Amino acid sequence: MENISGSEAKILAAAVEVFCRRGFDGARMQEIADQAGISKASLHYYFRSKEGLFKRSVQVLFSQIINNVISHLSPDSSIEEMIRQLVDSYYEVFSQYRRQALFFFSEMIKYEELLDEIVSALPRQEILANIAGRFEQERRKGTIVDIAPMDLLVNIIAMCLYPIIASPLLKRMFSMTDEEMNVYLNHRKKHVADFVLASILKVQP
Amino acid sequence: MENISGSEAKILAAAVEVFCRRGFDGARMQEIADQAGISKASLHYYFRSKEGLFKRSVQVLFSQIINNVISHLSPDSSIEEMIRQLVDSYYEVFSQYRRQALFFFSEMIKYEELLDEIVSALPRQEILANIAGRFEQERRKGTIVDIAPMDLLVNIIAMCLYPIIASPLLKRMFSMTDEEMNVYLNHRKKHVADFVLASILKVQP
């Protein structure tokens, strides 16, 4: 019978945190056990080995991030509002998951089978069809130029993610303080949306 | 007297490669020694410890990447050609240094002192002033809109780097084969430049 304290869930939550902070090789089973408030031996009882625990952790984390990002793709309102909302959401998610996102992209390539499973389980066909359909509508109405939905989505995500990932470098390249960097990142929420809209909105005749 | 075989350089080259592939904790001194064709003890002779070797490796790699990226910022020719050339160069560099770039951004935050040293040694003031001056020129001539040089540069780098970093994920999200992904990445060289220019070029009156 399963324990009322839910040890498995506690271990998994601790493992995700520690693996993200230290990487697979840097993580210690003892640290995960301590953080879960459970003995090291129990980790092996629930998950056969460190690698087993890691694979489950990656699976849990990847699903969380991908679902979080996808869930913000709501095709409501005007195209302008839709894009402003998208940019805002991505900035929010990426700021919150900075470390996890880096871990995700670093480790992704080593565990492509897991990525296959996770992406397969997503309702991406409907989501992408929704977005693509939405852009097709706008193109027909003549409000936006002819752009592949994938390109537009990739551009938006890129411009939101990169400055957050690279902020320690950018801070130094442009001689900014931490505070100035925060102001800059916040200012970009508006800038990115403006930049995208300037590119895709057709000028009023 | 220094050895004619240049052991120190051979060790460093091997170390950069192994650290990039395995990370600090995953790297083994034995593997670095093997790859350099030198005994493990000699690693400790030249660099006091694993950490010492790592710091030198990070320094070498970071300088390489940053200089490589900066060296492509030539403010010649028309604004349109300048941007097309920038995008092409970045796509080239990032494709070649994919793994290293990921390593760079993952480890950057843990070694901020090293980043300080490296960025301080760069002639970035002149470079940035050059670029900023160039945009100021174009803005005065009325060819481009009013945009901060930093924003423009960040946007371009972001749109070049992200699809390369995220290609294993994008491939699956959009159900593409490896070949289709390569075609897509190549197509983006033109798309990104077009996208940027559409956003910043003022319409002809």
Add this chain to the structure above:
DNA sequence: GTCTATATGGCGATAGAC
């Protein structure tokens, strides 16, 4: 299911010959 105690192996680092 959860613990303490222990087995087992591998890694960074050093000693010391050449």
Add this chain to the structure above:
DNA sequence: GTCTATCGCCATATAGAC
């Protein structure tokens, strides 16, 4: 400067009591 041999430590994993 470069090597072989070895020390000392610590991490994963298991055994076995409760």
